Amino acid sequence: MHDAPPSAGADPGDTAAETSRVLGAEEIRRALTRIAHEILESGHGADDLVLLGIPHRGVPLAERLAIQIARAEGDDRPLDQLAGSLDITMYRDDLRHNPTRAPSPTRIPRDGIDGRTVVLVDDVLYSGRTIRAALDALGAIGRPAAVRLAVLVDRGHRQLPIRADHVGKNLPTSRSERVHVQLMETDGADAVDIVRPTAGEDRA
Amino acid sequence: MRHFISIADLDREEAIAVLATAEHMAETQSRSIRKLPTLVGTTVVNLFFEDSTRTRISFEAAAKRLSADVINFSAKGSSVSKGESLKDTALTLQAMGADAVVVRSGSSGAAHLLAHAGWIDQPIVNAGDGAHEHPTQAMLDAFTLRRHLRPGDLTAGLDGLHVVIVGDVLHSRVARSNVLLLTLLGARVTLVAPPALVPVGAAAWPCRITYDLDEALATGPDAVMMLRVQRERMVGGGFFPTAGEYSRRYGLTTARAAALPDHAIVLHPGPMNRGFEIAGDVADSPRSVIVEQVASGVFVRMAVLYHLLATDSREGLR
Amino acid sequence: MTADQTAPPLATDHAPLLIRGGRPYGEDVQDVLVVKGRIEAVGTSLEAPAEAEIVDADGCIVLPGLVDLHTHLREPGGEEAETIESGTRAAARGGFTAVHAMANTTPVADTAGVVEQVARRGETSGWCSVRPVGAVTVGLAGERLAELDAMANSRAKVRVFSDDGKCVHDPVLMRRALEYVKSFDGVIAQHAQDPRLTEGAQMHEGVVSAELGLAGWPAVAEESIIARDVLLAQHVGSRLHVCHLSTAGSVDIVRWAKQRGIAVTAEVTPHHLLLTDENVRDFDAVYKVNPPLRTAADVEAVREGLADGTIDIVATDHAPHPRDAKDREWDQAAMGMTGLETALALVQRTMVDEGRLSWREVARVLSERPAEIGRDEDQGQQLAAGAPAHVLVWDPRPVRTTDPAEHSSRGRNSPFAGLELPGLNRLTLLGGRPTVRDGAVVEH
Numbered sequence: 001m002h003d004a005p006p007s008a009g010a011d012p013g014d015t016a017a018e019t020s021r022v023l024g025a026e027e028i029r030r031a032l033t034r035i036a037h038e039i040l041e042s043g044h045g046a047d048d049l050v051l052l053g054i055p056h057r058g059v060p061l062a063e064r065l066a067i068q069i070a071r072a073e074g075d076d077r078p079l080d081q082l083a084g085s086l087d088i089t090m091y092r093d094d095l096r097h098n099p100t101r102a103p104s105p106t107r108i109p110r111d112g113i114d115g116r117t118v119v120l121v122d123d124v125l126y127s128g129r130t131i132r133a134a135l136d137a138l139g140a141i142g143r144p145a146a147v148r149l150a151v152l153v154d155r156g157h158r159q160l161p162i163r164a165d166h167v168g169k170n171l172p173t174s175r176s177e178r179v180h181v182q183l184m185e186t187d188g189a190d191a192v193d194i195v196r197p198t199a200g201e202d203r204a
Numbered sequence: 205m206r207h208f209i210s211i212a213d214l215d216r217e218e219a220i221a222v223l224a225t226a227e228h229m230a231e232t233q234s235r236s237i238r239k240l241p242t243l244v245g246t247t248v249v250n251l252f253f254e255d256s257t258r259t260r261i262s263f264e265a266a267a268k269r270l271s272a273d274v275i276n277f278s279a280k281g282s283s284v285s286k287g288e289s290l291k292d293t294a295l296t297l298q299a300m301g302a303d304a305v306v307v308r309s310g311s312s313g314a315a316h317l318l319a320h321a322g323w324i325d326q327p328i329v330n331a332g333d334g335a336h337e338h339p340t341q342a343m344l345d346a347f348t349l350r351r352h353l354r355p356g357d358l359t360a361g362l363d364g365l366h367v368v369i370v371g372d373v374l375h376s377r378v379a380r381s382n383v384l385l386l387t388l389l390g391a392r393v394t395l396v397a398p399p400a401l402v403p404v405g406a407a408a409w410p411c412r413i414t415y416d417l418d419e420a421l422a423t424g425p426d427a428v429m430m431l432r433v434q435r436e437r438m439v440g441g442g443f444f445p446t447a448g449e450y451s452r453r454y455g456l457t458t459a460r461a462a463a464l465p466d467h468a469i470v471l472h473p474g475p476m477n478r479g480f481e482i483a484g485d486v487a488d489s490p491r492s493v494i495v496e497q498v499a500s501g502v503f504v505r506m507a508v509l510y511h512l513l514a515t516d517s518r519e520g521l522r
Numbered sequence: 523m524t525a526d527q528t529a530p531p532l533a534t535d536h537a538p539l540l541i542r543g544g545r546p547y548g549e550d551v552q553d554v555l556v557v558k559g560r561i562e563a564v565g566t567s568l569e570a571p572a573e574a575e576i577v578d579a580d581g582c583i584v585l586p587g588l589v590d591l592h593t594h595l596r597e598p599g600g601e602e603a604e605t606i607e608s609g610t611r612a613a614a615r616g617g618f619t620a621v622h623a624m625a626n627t628t629p630v631a632d633t634a635g636v637v638e639q640v641a642r643r644g645e646t647s648g649w650c651s652v653r654p655v656g657a658v659t660v661g662l663a664g665e666r667l668a669e670l671d672a673m674a675n676s677r678a679k680v681r682v683f684s685d686d687g688k689c690v691h692d693p694v695l696m697r698r699a700l701e702y703v704k705s706f707d708g709v710i711a712q713h714a715q716d717p718r719l720t721e722g723a724q725m726h727e728g729v730v731s732a733e734l735g736l737a738g739w740p741a742v743a744e745e746s747i748i749a750r751d752v753l754l755a756q757h758v759g760s761r762l763h764v765c766h767l768s769t770a771g772s773v774d775i776v777r778w779a780k781q782r783g784i785a786v787t788a789e790v791t792p793h794h795l796l797l798t799d800e801n802v803r804d805f806d807a808v809y810k811v812n813p814p815l816r817t818a819a820d821v822e823a824v825r826e827g828l829a830d831g832t833i834d835i836v837a838t839d840h841a842p843h844p845r846d847a848k849d850r851e852w853d854q855a856a857m858g859m860t861g862l863e864t865a866l867a868l869v870q871r872t873m874v875d876e877g878r879l880s881w882r883e884v885a886r887v888l889s890e891r892p893a894e895i896g897r898d899e900d901q902g903q904q905l906a907a908g909a910p911a912h913v914l915v916w917d918p919r920p921v922r923t924t925d926p927a928e929h930s931s932r933g934r935n936s937p938f939a940g941l942e943l944p945g946l947n948r949l950t951l952l953g954g955r956p957t958v959r960d961g962a963v964v965e966h
Contacts, residue, residue, distance in 0.1 A: 087228065090241070090510075091240065102221055104228075106228075106231060106232075139237065140236065289849070290851055311851035312736050335736070337735070380735060
């Protein structure tokens, strides 16, 4: 997770909270299928598409979308020519307020991004700062024809004028709540939960 | 990681984390725009009490590519050359609002003192202190070794590799830092030097020491690192009778390099004395990675600055 | 004044003082009665004269006042680091009733004029007897002998000569000095350090110096000079004193020389009884000292040498420095440590509490022998009727954390800061006059 705190990651120390399931495995699958189709419909086919996941959970989401898009289009390109990853650690504007994180790899398809349509993929859209950093990172790599944004969950509370083009689920939340995304590739299960601190434990 | 003073302060996990970050930095440096906004708004001071253009420029490039502001504070022409003490300089830098200080000094322990004397609160990076340590040089050497000999795996150490380090070990901070780091990363190190240039007490180091370069090279090392030898010191200090005799016994000649295993690489921290400790042909040969070391130096120093500065917490790598 | 012009005056007008219940030399409980500056009686259940002050010394050790053969008082010339006033106050608080002031002042104590001035300033201060040490060579330059005879026959009655801080390296000059002092029963106190072998040297040469990249100071640089000097002393039949011996090899050489009947005496500092080169690892220049801190094996050897009498005395080499001289890079920092105010605590901790030295032997190594070597007949006398009352009442029981800020010395460069050390100076008498009570100086 990259969005501004509170972190949406698992917090094993936080026991005074209640959790409710927002999306299960099947709902996540359906949401991604829909997004894949939306991406194809909005663009001009898979040829000029590049899906770049934002580490960590954006990366497997981008790969899943790429598989679906390739299947729908009959595209036989290797997966790594359609999807990649874009590390934004070095472009964050809040580094000095958070513990240092080791950067993740950036993997750009061999043909690059110049003149192509780049779809940034992330799990949760929150403040928008992650996406701003991703746009900066992208600018250092090349000049895409267009940049779109796909997210599994949009939980609101934007701090920048950024919106997603493709959203799996709009999820109204309060700032004190945390959105906890698990994916098979990174966490061993597919699920989106919302975690509420119990009364008096509100961290916001 | 609060400061970067000595390889002796690192554990293996931390060392590999810095190397991994350096690989990411290297990757960003192949982009069309190499400047990263990471450290925008921070000020890095290069405090150099000792002339070292290449190390200073390397740190300067590293800081600037991370968008930090850089102030160069060199001994020549500054108050330092007018006798200002390290303490007063540190207090000055603290008052000016430096976010990190990169310090190079001829005095062993200068960086440690700056970090721990209480004069300045900011992270200190050791850019070489006397004959003690030069930890970023060792990191860039390990980075270069890993790229050539253990490519592809960001979590790899240097396990199983054999590195021969040749030259003036007595006065070399590069040798000290490399013995510590390379062995920390699992490599085997052999030091080769004339007896007078092996420190009394070095027998306790985690490496083998021999006086015979040909014997060491005959073991088929994976890498040979030649140390810079200061000719004046060598002969004037009585460590060796003549430059010629040193060169014959301890120089990496074309013939010696030719006998190395095909995959073996040759390193030198620079600046080189061509034709003295290393033959010009060897320095320019395909197995020489000396120019690449310079590039590695920028990546490694970006990584070190990143780990020290891209956080307000004192957690560092953890 | 007594026959000895250099002795401190006796407090003849001070009220009698009965030190009750202490153990002289750590042995049987005996009272000590002091009247008119002298010890009047030592015995059990002494009757206190009517107007006498009674000092409860229950559980305390009673020792002759300590004598330091190796003190840097820095005055004249180094008053920022120490003055004779501050240094002798520090000495008194350490239990000393006499110190030998080293010659490396500015100007150097190489003339009768300077040594007399130092002695006079000591008398004025009145905290302990100050015996000037004369320089062996003019300006400590190691080139020609200073006027040793003039200093010996001055009012300061100098008997100890030393270029301490520098070695009398020239073998011919050393021979001549040894010969010359025979005429007035003087002694050359040699700072044993071969200058060529220690050019730029920063710390003991060994495992730690190799790691830290600090220029090595080999043990042989000390040992080779001691070996040469004991042979010279034997050859010319003179007295030699070895300053601050620090290595196991030096102990062996002195032991060998003594077995051959050579008139050599040797000292060790308190810090060399405890600290090692491992202390240098943090580059804190408070541990920078000449001779350098050696290895644990050397520490064991000097303790053994002190216990078996090879090493005659403990001397502080008290070397105060201004703060700025230590707040520096290691290789630019000054060498030396303060020691007067921690010396006996260190000896107690490293030797007495370890069962290697009795309190009787402590009196020998910190009072009697240093006075003998310095030919100071007033100091280091037995605690017996008739002796001048230079007395220390030492309570070995309290344990306190050392804080240099509390010291009387101007120097704050104590390597023992933060260390818990035993003992408290309950009372120090200089010629019957209390200079220290319960650790604090008694103003006069």
